[in-house]
Amino acid sequence: MIVKKISLYIFLAFFSINIYANEIASYSAIKYHADYEKQNPKMKESLAKEYSKVRNLAKTLEATVMKNDVDVEVAKNLAIVDIWSNKFIQSYKPTQKELEELYKLEKPRTVAKYELRNILVSYEKNADRIIEMLNEIKNKQEKKDSFIKYVRSVSNDVASKQNNGLTALVDENKLNPQIKESLKGKKEGEIVKVTLKDLGTQILYIEKFIPEKVATFEESKDALINLAKKKALLREIELLSK
Known part of the structure; x- marks a missing residue:
């Protein structure tokens, strides 16, 4: 015993x-x-x-x-729901059929992307003179080469200057709103000017533009998986709340 x-x-x-x-x-x-x-x-x-x-x-x-503190009780309830929701999202595995149906329903599109070269100057008048001289050059390669020379000689943007003014390919919706607006309707090889408060004036050369298009299933698969998980969570919440 x-x-x-x-x-x-x-x-x-x-x-x-x-x-x-x-x-x-x-x-x-x-x-x-x-x-x-x-x-x-x-x-x-x-x-x-x-x-x-x-x-x-x-x-x-x-x-x-x-x-018996009401805040403790509310915090507990919120924490329980939040922890459960995160675990449900992590564990839920949508089926291929579910993803394909979502793809047909959502018709996902890729976001337009830009690769830009940048010259940053302190005064707008200086930017205007540089743009005027660059636009006099008709040959596209010569214009780009001249732009890079200006980057090296006058740009205040230390980070991009190290890479001849070139910035990484970026989604359109991640751009500064002023820059995004200025780039509308512009093509590769064109130059735009944007004056930003407390920063200076940017001269932007459009190195590459990838327009928005209908996304393939594979391109949108990660987003579809996330969406399927969220929809499944909402269904489960509705079911458990009855």
């Missing part, structure tokens, strides 16, 4: 340790975005002590000064 009790206590203690270890792992992931199992023994010990303090403090507060 005594042996059975001892075995039961050992089992319960082991079970509690496992639950507590799982809580520490969760704490590490939520607070530090770190994998607890990949930490060295010293870090594991530090995380365990830190979480133990947080855990004990929370339980003390909940039983005393925060007992």
Whole structure:
């Protein structure tokens, strides 16, 4: 009988340790975005002590000064829904048929993209003179070469200057609204001017333009997967809320 009790206590203690270890792992992931199992023994010990303090403090507060506090109850409810939602999104795997139906329904399109070269000057008059001289050059390659020379000699944009003024290919909707508006209807090889408050005047050379188009299924697959997950979550919420 005594042996059975001892075995039961050992089992319960082991079970509690496992639950507590799982809580520490969760704490590490939520607070530090770190994998607890990949930490060295010293870090594991530090995380365990830190979480133990947080855990004990929370339980003390909940039983005393925060007992029956409405904010605690609301925070719990929000946290439960939020954690469940994130786990549902991560675990839900849409079928190929589901994605294909969404593709037909949504008719996704790619966003227009620009690759630009940039000259930044302090005064608009200087920009106007540079643009005037560049536009006198009719040969496209010569105009581009001259633009690069101006980048090297007068541009205040240190970052892009290191790459002859060239910036990375960027989605149209990520551009500054003024720049986006100025680029409307323009073609590759054309030059536009944009004066930005507290920054200066930018002279932009359109190196590459990729227009908006109907996206292929493969191009839109990641977005379709995310959309399918969100729709599935809404359906599950509706089902559980009845």
